[in-house]
Amino acid sequence: MIDVIVVDDSALMRRLLSEIINAQQDMRVVAKAQDAYAARDLIKRHNPQVLTLDIELPKMSGLDFLEKLMRLRPMPVLMISSLTARGSEATLRALELGAVDFVAKPSLGIENGVKELADEIVEKLRIIASARVSRFGARPIAAALPADAALPRRTARMASTEKLLIIGASTGGTEALATILEQLPHDAPAVLIAQHMPPVFTRTFAERLDRTCRIAVREAVDGERILPGHAYIAPGDLHLMVSRHGSNYVTALSTAPPVNRHRPSVDVLFRSAANVAGKNAIGIILTGMGSDGAEGLLEMREAGAHTIAQDEASCVVFGMPKSAIALGGACEVQPIGTIAAVVLERLTELGPRAIRL
Numbered sequence: 001m002i003d004v005i006v007v008d009d010s011a012l013m014r015r016l017l018s019e020i021i022n023a024q025q026d027m028r029v030v031a032k033a034q035d036a037y038a039a040r041d042l043i044k045r046h047n048p049q050v051l052t053l054d055i056e057l058p059k060m061s062g063l064d065f066l067e068k069l070m071r072l073r074p075m076p077v078l079m080i081s082s083l084t085a086r087g088s089e090a091t092l093r094a095l096e097l098g099a100v101d102f103v104a105k106p107s108l109g110i111e112n113g114v115k116e117l118a119d120e121i122v123e124k125l126r127i128i129a130s131a132r133v134s135r136f137g138a139r140p141i142a143a144a145l146p147a148d149a150a151l152p153r154r155t156a157r158m159a160s161t162e163k164l165l166i167i168g169a170s171t172g173g174t175e176a177l178a179t180i181l182e183q184l185p186h187d188a189p190a191v192l193i194a195q196h197m198p199p200v201f202t203r204t205f206a207e208r209l210d211r212t213c214r215i216a217v218r219e220a221v222d223g224e225r226i227l228p229g230h231a232y233i234a235p236g237d238l239h240l241m242v243s244r245h246g247s248n249y250v251t252a253l254s255t256a257p258p259v260n261r262h263r264p265s266v267d268v269l270f271r272s273a274a275n276v277a278g279k280n281a282i283g284i285i286l287t288g289m290g291s292d293g294a295e296g297l298l299e300m301r302e303a304g305a306h307t308i309a310q311d312e313a314s315c316v317v318f319g320m321p322k323s324a325i326a327l328g329g330a331c332e333v334q335p336i337g338t339i340a341a342v343v344l345e346r347l348t349e350l351g352p353r354a355i356r357l
Contacts, residue, residue, distance in 0.1 A: 002027035002129045005046060007039040007062070008054040008080060016111060017052055017080075020118045027125060034058070036065035043073065049129045051077045053099070055090045063093055070098035076128040078121075080105055088204040095174045100128040100316055104198050127171065127289045131316050163189035163347060164226070164242065164249065164281045166273040166300070168266025170196040170288025172316025176336050177286065178209060181231055183340035186214040189282075189347065190249070191231035192242060194269040196262050196288065199236035206233045222253040234264035241272035242281075249277070260292035266320070270296025279304030282343055285330070286310045288320035297329035306346055307331045308339055 006017045006029055018029045030046045033039035035058050043051070051069075055062040066077060079102035081091040091102045101124050106113030114121075165188070169177055173195050181191065197205065202219050209217040209231070220232040220240050226249040234240030235253065243252040252272070259265035266285065270293055273281045283300040285293045287310055301307045309321040309330035314337065324330050334342050 002050060002125065003030045003046060003048040004028065004050045004052065004125060005031045005033065005039065005042055005048045006052045007033045007036070007057070007065075008052070009034050009057050010054070012110065013054065013080065013105070013114070016114045017121070020115070020121055021125065023118075024122050027122065027129075036060040036062070039065065043069075043075075049076065050125055051075060052080055052125075053077050053094075054080045055082075055087065055094065063090060063097065066094055066097050066099060070133075074098065074133045076100050076131050076133055078103065078124055078128055082107055085200055085204060088201040089208075091201065092174060092205055092208055098133060100131045100133065101171050104201070123289075124171075127317055127319075131171070132313075133316075162249075162280050164273060164277050165189055165191040165284065165343060166242070166270060166277075166281050166305075167191060167193045167284045167286065168195075168269060168288075168293040168296070168320070169193070169286035170262075170266075170290065170292065170317070170320055172287035174205060176310065176314075176316075178212070179336050180284070180340045180343075181209055181213045181215065181217065184213065184215050185344075186229050188215055188229060188344075190226045190228055191215070192220070192226070192234075192240060192251070192269060192273070193231060194234045194240055194264040194266045194293075196264070196266075196292070197236050202233050202236045206231075209233075220251045220253065222251060224251050226250060234269065237263055239264050239268045241268060242276045243272070244276055260290060262290075262292050266293030267296035270300050274299040274303040274305065277305070281305040282346060283307040283329075284310075284339060284343075285321050285324045286336070287315035287317055289317045290319050291323035293320050294323035294327045294329055297324045298327050299329075301329050301331060308342065309333050310339065311335045 008014050014032045021029050031042040053062050077099040079094045079099045081087045206217050206219045215229050217231040239254040241252040243250050283297050309324050311333045312318045314335040
């Protein structure tokens, strides 16, 4: 049985979340709190497996409480946020602080909207109940980089500006992606990313990364030329694909039906890279629930691309990489902290290669 504490200043939200959770046979709400101080005492008393946490709370904000919680008593936390630009900024900060995942509640028609999210809420609670939560605090936030920031020393130039890095991620992926992108030099090959995330959030995520990375990071626009030194993030609710226009790679966005229940889908992005870029691409599958991306990564490998899966120990949720590895799609498995270095070694053909599977 998964014991859950619901923390929300809205009595309506506390009731709705409790009804959804208590309707499941494998989970229950053991306590509800309207502020951080009450939540602190209830956590000590009930020792729950999971916490749902609202960002806007009286007395102490949800972010301040989360920061203290992850430092003193780390546990899986599902954030309940609003589907707005302000809500997305706060939610991404919560993920930096150690929250495992989030649910974006609607701004209008909250009761019906939350009920429509019931399946998503309980699925995420089941997954994050066994997620790996860091006991060492959040990943440090990198300062914005000046234009003349010193770059990592390399002894050779990239093998080709036509190389592409293709990355897919879900639960835990925002921090995993930041770890990789912040290590890439300004002249790195273009990066295309499918991160399971709703609209509004993807643009905010791209803007945050753009402030901390040497490469330029943006939300992808349909039909734009794909350039080295840039990362393109699939907009929420749109598939992102690699296409060609003459001799150039270009982005393509699509409103086609979800694949593996997701739009953007990692499989869609990986499959397009296999078809268009072939051996000129490197595919990377990161932490996340489910199996989206497993078949696409295999297609990339079969097309000649080098493929990497994040290892279990560094994943928040090992679902997507595990599925890709089991299917034979990964050439190698690496911890998140070394993936960028392995990619650069692969591109420059310098240094020892990681052990292949």
